[in-house]
Every structure is written in structure tokens, then in C-alpha cells.
Amino acid sequence: MSATAPLVTTRSPVILHQPPGRWGEPSMSPFCMKLECWLRMSGIAFEIQPPNMRKAPKGKMPYVTLPDGTLLGDSQLVIEHLSRTHGVDLDAHLDAQQRATARVVRRTIEEGTYFTGIYARWIDHAGWAHTRTAMATLLPRPLSLLLPLIRRNVVKTVHAQGTGRHTPEDIYTMARADWDAIATLLGEGPYFFGEKASSIDAVLYGFEEAALAHPGALAPKLHLERTPSLVAHRDRMRAFFPPDRFRARAAS
Ligand SMILES: N[C@@H](CCC(=O)N[C@@H](CS)C(=O)NCC(=O)O)C(=O)O
Numbered sequence: 001m002s003a004t005a006p007l008v009t010t011r012s013p014v015i016l017h018q019p020p021g022r023w024g025e026p027s028m029s030p031f032c033m034k035l036e037c038w039l040r041m042s043g044i045a046f047e048i049q050p051p052n053m054r055k056a057p058k059g060k061m062p063y064v065t066l067p068d069g070t071l072l073g074d075s076q077l078v079i080e081h082l083s084r085t086h087g088v089d090l091d092a093h094l095d096a097q098q099r100a101t102a103r104v105v106r107r108t109i110e111e112g113t114y115f116t117g118i119y120a121r122w123i124d125h126a127g128w129a130h131t132r133t134a135m136a137t138l139l140p141r142p143l144s145l146l147l148p149l150i151r152r153n154v155v156k157t158v159h160a161q162g163t164g165r166h167t168p169e170d171i172y173t174m175a176r177a178d179w180d181a182i183a184t185l186l187g188e189g190p191y192f193f194g195e196k197a198s199s200i201d202a203v204l205y206g207f208e209e210a211a212l213a214h215p216g217a218l219a220p221k222l223h224l225e226r227t228p229s230l231v232a233h234r235d236r237m238r239a240f241f242p243p244d245r246f247r248a249r250a251a252s
Contacts, residue, residue: 014047018032024246056071108178118157122158126216219222
């Protein structure tokens with residue numbers, strides 16, 4: 001889907017630096033899947049390359065190499081930059097209230113719900129059993145030996161952010177309530193604001209896919225599986241990707 005004609009038509013592709021998926025999803029990271037989805041919706045030419053965390057401008061994934069060689073981090077800042085420089089606005093059809101709603105929903109998912117997912121994957125033993133195996137196949141050997149240390153840092157981050165201070169019951173109650181609120185706003189869809197997809201659908205997609213792809217019997221995943229509108233939205237958004245982006249499971 002391309003909202004408006006690009007301002008610049010001939011240029012090298014944007015390089016999207018992100019890790020692969022391990023459970024049949026395009027990437028292990030919800031923010032990376034959000035950005036990849038947005039790029040596919042926008043029609044902007046891009047290539048995927050593995051990340052080099054020593055070069056990641058914010059020390060996080062995803063980041064991109066722009067056609068002039070500049071490195072830019074943060075999925076949202078990348079989207080805003082590319083929208084400006086390529087004259088693409090996937091939200092052109094939204095009114096001011098819808099744009100405000102999209103912003104608040106995005107911030108809720110990315111700054112709140114995300115950490116309930118991190119808790120499920122990295123801290124909950126049912127999640128860690130699978131995440132550890134997947135990360136061990138993703139990281140080069142010397143780094144994979146540091147997985148217990150990486151996990152300890154995740155525990156510290158989730159505690160500092162606040163989510164890690166709650167009981168697992170409270171964390172998962174919050175996760176379920178967030179997803180229920182999103183399902184209520186999504187309604188019958190097919191997209192968040194009705195008939196036409198917009199940027200918030202890419203955000204939702206990344207986090208739906210991440211929750212549903214993990215092989216563990218985790219509370220957020222089980223809740224999404226019981227919410228047909230969210231699974232249907234994930235499936236609908238997959239249509240923006242070529243089928244080979246959903247490879248067979250490599251690890252569980
Ligand atoms: N606000 C950032 C968040 C990105 C983010 O948190 N990425 C995670 C992977 S899902 C990451 O790189 N974590 C590594 C770390 O924090 O060291 C964005 O939108 O890109």
C-alpha cells in the first residue's frame with residue numbers, strides 16, 4: 001500500500017538491521033516487525049541485514065542505514081524520517097482525533113504492554129525455557145555463553161521500568177487488560193481505523209506477532225489466542241509480507 005507518490009524515486013535501498021525470527025515470525029523483535037511491516041506497507045525499497053549492536057545508534061534494534069550512509073535508530077523515529085523524506089503518509093486518511101488515539105495506543109503498547117511481553121519471554125520460567133534455546137542459536141558462540149548475564153540485565157531493566165516489581169499475576173492481568181482494550185478499539189476491523197490500514201496497524205502487528213509466535217504457554221499468548229479479532233488482525237497484516245518471511249520454526 002502506498003499512500004502518495006514518493007518525492008525521490010531513484011536511490012539505494014534503506015538497510016533495515018534486525019535479527020531473524022526463530023519461531024516462524026519475521027524477526028524476534030516486535031519493534032523490528034513493526035518497522036518491517038511499515039516499510040512493506042509504504043512501498044519504500046529496503047533490504048534486511050543482521051544488526052551490529054556496536055554500531056546501533058541507540059544500542060537497540062531495529063536501526064537503519066539510510067541511502068547516504070547515515071545510521072538511524074528507533075523504529076518510530078525511522079518511520080517519521082522516511083515519511084518526511086519519501087513523502088509517504090500512511091495516516092493521511094486519519095483525522096486529528098484518530099491520530100491522537102493512534103499515538104496513545106502506540107505509546108501504551110510500546111512503553112507498557114511491551115514489558116509484560118519481555119517479562120513473559122525472559123523472566124517467566126515457562127518463557128525463558130524457549131527464549132534461551134532460541135537466543136543460543138541466534139547469538140555467536142562467545143556471546144551465547146553470556147546469556148545468563150544478558151538475562152540478569154533484562155531482569156534489572158524490567159525492574160527499573162516498574163513492571164518487574166509486580167507479581168506475575170498482576171503483570172499478566174495488566175497484559176490481558178491492555179490487549180482487551182486494544183481488541184475493543186479494533187472492533188470488527190478489518191484494520192484499527194476501519195477499511196484502510198494505517199501506521200498503528202503495523203505497530204499492533206509487531207506486538208501481536210511477537211506474543212503469538214513464542215512457543216511457550218504464556219499468559220499473554222494464551223489470551224491473544226482466545227481473542228479471535230487480534231489473531232485475525234495479525235493474519236490480515238501478514239498479507240503485507242511475502243510468504244517466505246514466515247519460515248518454518250527453527251527452534252523451540
Ligand atoms: N523505542 C525503540 C525500542 C527498541 C527496543 O527496545 N528493541 C529491543 C529489542 S525488541 C532491543 O534492542 N533491546 C536490546 C537492549 O535493550 O539492549 C524502538 O522503537 O525501536
